[in-house]
Structure formats: structure tokens, C-alpha cells
Amino acid sequence: MKMTIPESTIHRMPQYIKVLEYLDEGKVLFVTSRDFETHIDVNPSIIRKDLSYFGEFGVRGKGYSVTGLKQELEKIMGLTGHRTIIIGAGNIGKALTNYKGFDNIKLKINAVFDNDERKIGSMINTIPVLDIKTMKAYVESENIEFVIMAVPSSIADLVVDQLIDSDIKGIINFTSKFLSVPKRIKVISINIDTKIMEMFYFLKKSRMK
Amino acid sequence: MKMTIPESTIHRMPQYIKVLEYLDEGKVLFVTSRDFETHIDVNPSIIRKDLSYFGEFGVRGKGYSVTGLKQELEKIMGLTGHRTIIIGAGNIGKALTNYKGFDNIKLKINAVFDNDERKIGSMINTIPVLDIKTMKAYVESENIEFVIMAVPSSIADLVVDQLIDSDIKGIINFTSKFLSVPKRIKVISINIDTKIMEMFYFLKKSRMK
Incomplete structure (x- = not known):
């Protein structure tokens, strides 16, 4: 992935990770942008735009793998210990x-x-x-x-x-x-x-x- | 003032109030958008845009009255006790x-x-x-x-x-x-x-x- 993610998206990334953790605890396997919308106080169009930067992780018709997307976002944010x-x-x-x-x-x-x-x-x-x-x-x-x-x-x-x-x-x-x-x-x-x-x-x- | 201030501006308002408090404690009387830029981690063009919503409080060549702008922003934010x-x-x-x-x-x-x-x-x-x-x-x-x-x-x-x-x-x-x-x-x-x-x-x- 190219590191051309805008600063404002980066500021929302921790919130996305939080939602993914929450879903992961509830054993949810896939997440769509609509799922994010119900859990986060950000305009839906912004969520969809943000997620489009991680488009390659999405599975058509299913959404994103919860653990896969979580790991990827953690890597981008530098959660390396x-x-x-x-x-x-x-x-x-x-x-x-x-x-x-x-x-x-x-x-x-x-x-x-x-x-x-x-x-x-x-x-x-x-x-x-x-x-x-x-x-x-x-x-x-x-x-x-x-x-x-x-x-x-x-x-x-x-x-x-x-x-x-x-x-x-x-x-x-x-x-x-x-x-x-x-x-x-x-x-x-x-x-x-x-x-x-x-x-x-x-x-x-x-x-x- | 018309209440057509965008949500994103509202989110930055508490930070502006913080800067105004800091300047007020230091007995600073007037503040310009440039002064805000040195105290806040927000893009300067965004600061200027945000402050333009409060344009009527500015004094040409001097900037904004620190206490005046602070009181006005506090009122907008509902700091009424x-x-x-x-x-x-x-x-x-x-x-x-x-x-x-x-x-x-x-x-x-x-x-x-x-x-x-x-x-x-x-x-x-x-x-x-x-x-x-x-x-x-x-x-x-x-x-x-x-x-x-x-x-x-x-x-x-x-x-x-x-x-x-x-x-x-x-x-x-x-x-x-x-x-x-x-x-x-x-x-x-x-x-x-x-x-x-x-x-x-x-x-x-x-x-x-």
C-alpha cells in the first residue's frame, strides 16, 4: 500500500481500530462500511472514503475481514510494541x-x-x-x-x-x-x-x- | 451571529478557547490568526477559515480581542454553568x-x-x-x-x-x-x-x- 493516506484519515484510524476490536471480541468475521456507520460518530461518506484507501483488503459482497483489516490498520499506525x-x-x-x-x-x-x-x-x-x-x-x-x-x-x-x-x-x-x-x-x-x-x-x- | 458554523469547526472550538485562556493568563490583549498557528496543531488555512466565522469580532490591523473572542466562543459552546x-x-x-x-x-x-x-x-x-x-x-x-x-x-x-x-x-x-x-x-x-x-x-x- 502506498503511504498517501491523508492526515485526517489517520486521525480517524484509531476509532476504526476500536470498532474492529469490538467486533472481533463479538466473533464477527466480516465488516462493511455500513457496520462502521452504526458504531462511529463520523459522516458515512467520510467512512466510505477512508475505507477506500484500504480497498484491497475488501472481499466483494462480504466486506472486510475484521482481523485482517485490524492487523493492517495496526501496522499502518505503528502498533509494534x-x-x-x-x-x-x-x-x-x-x-x-x-x-x-x-x-x-x-x-x-x-x-x-x-x-x-x-x-x-x-x-x-x-x-x-x-x-x-x-x-x-x-x-x-x-x-x-x-x-x-x-x-x-x-x-x-x-x-x-x-x-x-x-x-x-x-x-x-x-x-x-x-x-x-x-x-x-x-x-x-x-x-x-x-x-x-x-x-x-x-x-x-x-x-x- | 448566524448558527451556521460547520460541525468540524465546532470540534476545533475548544482548542481555540484553550489558546485564548493561555494568552489571557499571559495578559495578551489581541490575537491574530498567525498567533493561533503557533499554538495549535491545525492547518493555518483551516484556522483562518474557522476564525472568519467570528469575523465581526476582529479589529482591523490588531486582530481579535482575547477576552472578547473567548467570551463569545464560550457562549457559542454553551459554557453557562x-x-x-x-x-x-x-x-x-x-x-x-x-x-x-x-x-x-x-x-x-x-x-x-x-x-x-x-x-x-x-x-x-x-x-x-x-x-x-x-x-x-x-x-x-x-x-x-x-x-x-x-x-x-x-x-x-x-x-x-x-x-x-x-x-x-x-x-x-x-x-x-x-x-x-x-x-x-x-x-x-x-x-x-x-x-x-x-x-x-x-x-x-x-x-x-
Whole structure:
């Protein structure tokens, strides 16, 4: 397959993979674009256009093989087994060490980093909590490409300064702060409040109907 | 202003509001589309198109008033002061009661619901933990329009069944489960793994450069 898939399609790919996982768990063997439409909040014509990029995997009259398409999309997205660290052993950090979804995307949490001496040296769900002072050396020796940042917003800038100083290529940002980093570092924010704003808008619209 | 703003623009609005908040904190008075471009991972031509819908707020040669545009976008998005409940008093539920971002979007957490008798009757950061059996009655008497679901995936379906039985209009879904609900209920999922998949794709691409 040629890698000429548009950026906007790539953004929807994880959603398609989610639907395929769901169908796979339910022992569904084939999926059509119509099936996707019932499971996903994207315009049907866009779904059909997106799927046309993977046309060669389709079987005429049957649709796409669920496991086949899933494997192909996972390959395109680079789900080849990544390792990462979590920065922050607070509630969010703890919840993430326990997060089942990481297995599905072949992600392993190597360690959690914190600055609280009562936490350093302990374990959270079999994952060691290490001293944040050793983070930069760890990232380099273990070849960690991206980190998950789950620290209080008040110390986000401090942590970011340390990350800028390392070889890190990406940050998954759980803080509500807007992170200012050099272009070489990709920040993907999990913005709870932006998602909730979308809900407000939906509620407002449904009230006007 | 006419409400003919496209859906895709609406999806980017929370990001614009985030940038405006950031600039406002830094005491910046005016913002141009160029300023947005440095803060947001969206194609510049799309940003300019989106902002053109709010053209009347712009001042020639100066750009948009940061506070003025922020207030206007908040009004469009329906940030008028909402109340909600959190279902699940585990790590994610606890982290959310402490989440600072909710103040910015004028959201109040009324209560947390759980089925664990050791937790029921306690408080998390001044918010009471109530018995999940009383949730349906609470939602109705308090006129709760949407809930935040932060329960283990294994009991997600059970909770969803209760929600379907109530007047709830929306679910913010923190579980990694795909929720199957009637069309009248809007589900917005905060999918950690889909965001991390985007990071994998970025890393794969940057390795190929």
C-alpha cells in the first residue's frame, strides 16, 4: 500500500481500530462500511472514503475481514510494541498503571517517576516508582521515545524543562496546561475539558430542537 | 451571529478557547490568526477559515480581542454553568474531583457514585460519595443532563443499563469500552489509547524521515 493516506484519515484510524476490536471480541468475521456507520460518530461518506484507501483488503459482497483489516490498520499506525514511562504517581498516574487499554495497543509501562520521597522506591501494580531526578538518564539508557505526563499543572513547566533537555520525541499531556515545547517534540493532549465542552455544545443544540 | 458554523469547526472550538485562556493568563490583549498557528496543531488555512466565522469580532490591523473572542466562543459552546456527577470513586474518579480544568469551563461536580460500601458516605475533596443505587433518582431530582463514567470496564455495561433507564442525555466515557446506547444519548469517549496510537504513528513517521 502506498503511504498517501491523508492526515485526517489517520486521525480517524484509531476509532476504526476500536470498532474492529469490538467486533472481533463479538466473533464477527466480516465488516462493511455500513457496520462502521452504526458504531462511529463520523459522516458515512467520510467512512466510505477512508475505507477506500484500504480497498484491497475488501472481499466483494462480504466486506472486510475484521482481523485482517485490524492487523493492517495496526501496522499502518505503528502498533509494534512500544515502551513508555509515566511521570507523576498521583491519582491519574496510578489509574494509568492499571489501565487495561494499553495491552490492546501493545504498550508497556516501564516505570513511574515522582518527586515524593514517600513514593520513590515503592511499586504501583508491579511497576516501580523511581526518583524524577533520574528520569533523564533513564529515558536515554532505556531509549524511551515518548512519556505520559500526569503531574499537577502547577509543576508541569518544571517537568517540561527537563524533558526538553532530554532526547524525548513525544509527550502525552494529561495536565490541563498548554505545553510550550520545541517543534521536534510532539505534544498530544488528553484534554478532558475540551471533550466536556463538546458535550455542552451538544446539550445546547438538543435543547434548541 | 448566524448558527451556521460547520460541525468540524465546532470540534476545533475548544482548542481555540484553550489558546485564548493561555494568552489571557499571559495578559495578551489581541490575537491574530498567525498567533493561533503557533499554538495549535491545525492547518493555518483551516484556522483562518474557522476564525472568519467570528469575523465581526476582529479589529482591523490588531486582530481579535482575547477576552472578547473567548467570551463569545464560550457562549457559542454553551459554557453557562453545568453540573454533573462522576460514576466511580476509583483512581480516575478521585483524580477528576481534583481536576482544576473544570473551573475554567464552569462545571461543578455535585456528587460521586460508587457501589463500594466502604466508600459510600465518605467525601472526596468536599464532594460526597453516594450509593450507586440512588443514582437514577438523584439524576432526576437534580436535573443532571450528563454524567462522567469512570468505572472499571468490567462493570461498564451494568452502569450503562441504569443510565439508559434514566433521563440522561450524555455520557463522558472514561472506560476503554465501546458503549452501546440509544441515539438519544450522546457518548463522548476520552480514549487514552486512541491518542497514544496517534503518537505511535507520529513516531513511526519521524523515524522514516
